[in-house]
Structures are given as structure tokens and as C-alpha cells.
Amino acid sequence: MKYIDEFRNSQVAKKLIENIQRKINPERKYNLMEFCGGHTHAIHRYGINQILPANIKLIHGPGCPVCVLPIPRIDQAIWLANQPDVILCSYADMLRVPGDKQDSLLKAKARGAQIQIVYSVLDALEIAKNQSDKMIIFFAIGFETTTPPTAHAILEAKKMGLDNFKVFCNHVLTPVAMTAILDDNEVNIDGFIGPSHVSIIVGSDAYREVAQEYQKPVVIAGFEPLDVLQSIEYLIDLINENKPDIINQYTRAVNPEGNLKAQEIIARVLEKRQQFSWRGLGQIAKSGLKIRQEYAHFDAEVYYNLPEFQSDDVKSCECPQILRGIKEPKDCKLFGKACTPENPMGACMVSSEGACAAAFQYSLISR
Ligand code: SF4
Numbered sequence: 256m257k258y259i260d261e262f263r264n265s266q267v268a269k270k271l272i273e274n275i276q277r278k279i280n281p282e283r284k285y286n287l288m289e290f291c292g293g294h295t296h297a298i299h300r301y302g303i304n305q306i307l308p309a310n311i312k313l314i315h316g317p318g319c320p321v322c323v324l325p326i327p328r329i330d331q332a333i334w335l336a337n338q339p340d341v342i343l344c345s346y347a348d349m350l351r352v353p354g355d356k357q358d359s360l361l362k363a364k365a366r367g368a369q370i371q372i373v374y375s376v377l378d379a380l381e382i383a384k385n386q387s388d389k390m391i392i393f394f395a396i397g398f399e400t401t402t403p404p405t406a407h408a409i410l411e412a413k414k415m416g417l418d419n420f421k422v423f424c425n426h427v428l429t430p431v432a433m434t435a436i437l438d439d440n441e442v443n444i445d446g447f448i449g450p451s452h453v454s455i456i457v458g459s460d461a462y463r464e465v466a467q468e469y470q471k472p473v474v475i476a477g478f479e480p481l482d483v484l485q486s487i488e489y490l491i492d493l494i495n496e497n498k499p500d501i502i503n504q505y506t507r508a509v510n511p512e513g514n515l516k517a518q519e520i521i522a523r524v525l526e527k528r529q530q531f532s533w534r535g536l537g538q539i540a541k542s543g544l545k546i547r548q549e550y551a552h553f554d555a556e557v558y559y560n561l562p563e564f565q566s567d568d569v570k571s572c573e574c575p576q577i578l579r580g581i582k583e584p585k586d587c588k589l590f591g592k593a594c595t596p597e598n599p600m601g602a603c604m605v606s607s608e609g610a611c612a613a614a615f616q617y618s619l620i621s622r
């Protein structure tokens with residue numbers, strides 16, 4: 256484990272914290288948003304939010320794919336799972352996300368719906384190959400990281416003539432969500448800790464609009480504690496110098512143009528929706544992907560003429576405000592009481608990448 260240890264060295268961490276302490280301007284606040292749920296998890300796990308100077312505020316962003324899916328999309332997944340001869344294939348976390356009136360895929364499964372937990376879209380493809388008498392629907396969620404495998408699976412299904420394979424596509428796009436957050440007047444962000452996995456696909460140049468038009472620096476960071484601390488130091492430098500640049504701290508995996516092959520597969524099979532609704536952020540133009548007409552045969556929304564659902568979040572759940580970065584888990588009166596990872600009332604308590612689940616798991620309620 257030598258490689259990992261190098262990114263967790265306590266002496267280097269101490270030095271980075273000293274650098275940050277020396278560089279901050281005590282007269283001002285630094286509001287830094289970590290967009291990605293993986294960073295939220297790392298920040299809580301290593302107690303990074305506890306050791307930073309008080310005027311650096313880490314704001315959890317909407318970068319957990321489980322958290323950002325709005326309730327009506329969960330209701331649609333439940334509806335699909337209830338169709339005759341369907342096996343809905345889903346990542347485990349999605350089963351516990353509450354839909355309308357606290358219904359969930361887990362409860363639908365208990366009522367008899369055929370729902371199978373998978374680890375990737377390839378598992379769903381395999382089930383479709385082996386069970387030709389069933390309709391296999393893959394519940395596709397996630398940012399740019401998980402999108403190429405979904406597109407690839409649709410191409411494979413077409414090649415194999417797998418008519419019983421469909422995709423319920425909920426893939427969303429990161430850079431456009433960042434600009435939507437910045438368009439919100441209530442949100443006050445000085446810079447972003449940029450996502451790592453997403454950036455491997457889209458490349459560091461994808462944040463040009465955030466940096467140039469919105470004048471906000473972005474530092475793409477790895478997941479290890481030293482990655483995060485070094486990225487915070489870089490952000491402090493950029494904010495102090497008033498330089499809205501993009502810095503790629505995660506050079507061991509991210510390059511400026513991203514993974515061109517993955518981008519090409521996505522573009523071949525999927526296209527931008529006019530609008531897509533995000534939990535907490537509402538409708539954002541061109542922020543979600545749908546399956547192109549050419550591959551509509553594999554689109555569960557088209558094949559089942561999927562009905563629209565209307566439903567609101569639980570009134571006292573603060574997920575929408577947390578996902579916009581204007582509240583923290585501790586601001587929710589249900590946190591750790593009525594809402595726990597065993598009994599989540601909102602999406603942010605379900606996935607370990609969710610802001611509430613991370614805060615609960617490590618018992619470190621953010622400042
Ligand atoms: S997939 Fe990776 S980059 Fe995307 S939200 Fe999860 S941890 Fe972050």
C-alpha cells in the first residue's frame with residue numbers, strides 16, 4: 256500500500272495545513288464548494304473540516320448521483336418495476352431512496368416487484384442475455400463517470416439484437432450544474448474543489464465557463480487527504496490573487512481534454528435533454544442526457560410511454576437546501592433523529608457520498 260500511504264502522510268498534511276493557515280487572509284471568508292460526493296466523504300472521513308481555519312467553509316455540493324435524482328424519477332422507477340415481466344436492475348443505494356410518501360424500490364420489492372441489485376450495467380446486460388422471457392430495465396444514474404458504460408451497453412445490446420434490454424436514463428452533467436449553482440443568488444461560493452472521476456472523462460478544460468465567465472477558480476482534486484489539502488491551498492492562492500484559473504491537482508489521472516473515446520461513445524448514443532430536474536436545484540437546461548432517436552428501441556421511457564409524476568420532498572427535509580449549498584446537515588431538525596442511514600427520510604442520508612450520511616457516519620457535524 257505504499258502508493259496510498261504517500262497521499263496520507265501526516266507530516267506532509269501538517270505542512271499543508273501550516274501553509275493554508277499562513278496564507279489565509281483573516282479579514283475574509285473562503286467559501287469552497289466540493290462538488291463531488293466522494294470529496295464530501297473524504298473530508299468527513301479524515302476530519303479535514305475540523306482542522307481548517309474557521310474562516311474556510313467547506314460547502315457540500317450536489318455531486319452525489321443518488322442525492323440529486325428528484326422524487327418523480329424514483330416514482331417512475333417504481334412504476335417501471337411494477338410492469339409485467341419486468342426485472343428492474345439498480346445500484347443498491349437507489350433502492351432505499353425515498354419516493355413519494357416514503358415509498359421506495361425496496362418497499363416495491365417487498366410487495367413483489369422484481370428488482371435486482373447490480374454493480375454495473377454489464378450485469379444487467381448479462382441478465383438480459385440469460386432471461387429472454389423477461390424485460391430487463393437498467394436504472395441508469397450518475398454523472399459523466401458512469402455514462403460511458405451505459406452508452407457502451409446500449410451499443411452492445413444493439414449489436415447482439417437484445418430486444419429485452421432497456422435503459423431508464425438519468426445521467427446528468429457536471430459543468431452545467433456548477434454554473435446553475437452559481438446562477439443562484441442565495442449561494443455564495445468563492446471557488447470549487449472539482450470532481451476527480453468526472454474530470455477523467457470530461458477533462459479539466461470542461462470548467463472553462465465556470466472559471467472565465469463566472470470568474471470562479473476550480474481546482475480538480477484527488478480523493479486522498481493530501482490531495483484535498485493541497486487543492487485547498489491552491490484555491491486559497493487563486494482566491495487571494497483574484498485569479499479565476501483552473502488548476503489540475505489530480506494530474507495522475509486527469510488531462511485537459513479528458514477521455515476522448517468515452518466522450519465519443521456518449522455522443523454517439525446519448526444527447527442532451529432540453530431540461531432535466533435536479534433535487535434541490537430544480538429544472539436545469541441541457542443538464543441531463545437521453546437516448547438518441549436512433550437507439551430509442553432501448554429507451555424505457557419511450558418503450559413504456561413513461562407517465563410523469565408530481566411529488567414534493569418531505570417538508571422538513573433540508574436536502575434541497577443542502578444540495579444548493581445554503582444549509583448543512585446539522586441545520587435539519589430530522590438529522591440523526593427521525594432521519595438516519597437505517598431510516599433515511601431524504602436522499603442525502605442514503606449514499607455514503609451524501610452530505611447527511613457522511614456527517615452522520617463520522618459523527619462530525621460540519622461547522
Ligand atoms: S462518481 Fe466519483 S466523481 Fe462522481 S460523484 Fe461519485 S465520487 Fe464524485
Ligand code: SF4
Nearest residue numbers: 573574587594601611
Ligand atoms: S437529515 Fe435526512 S431529512 Fe434532513 S436533510 Fe438530510 S436527508 Fe433530508
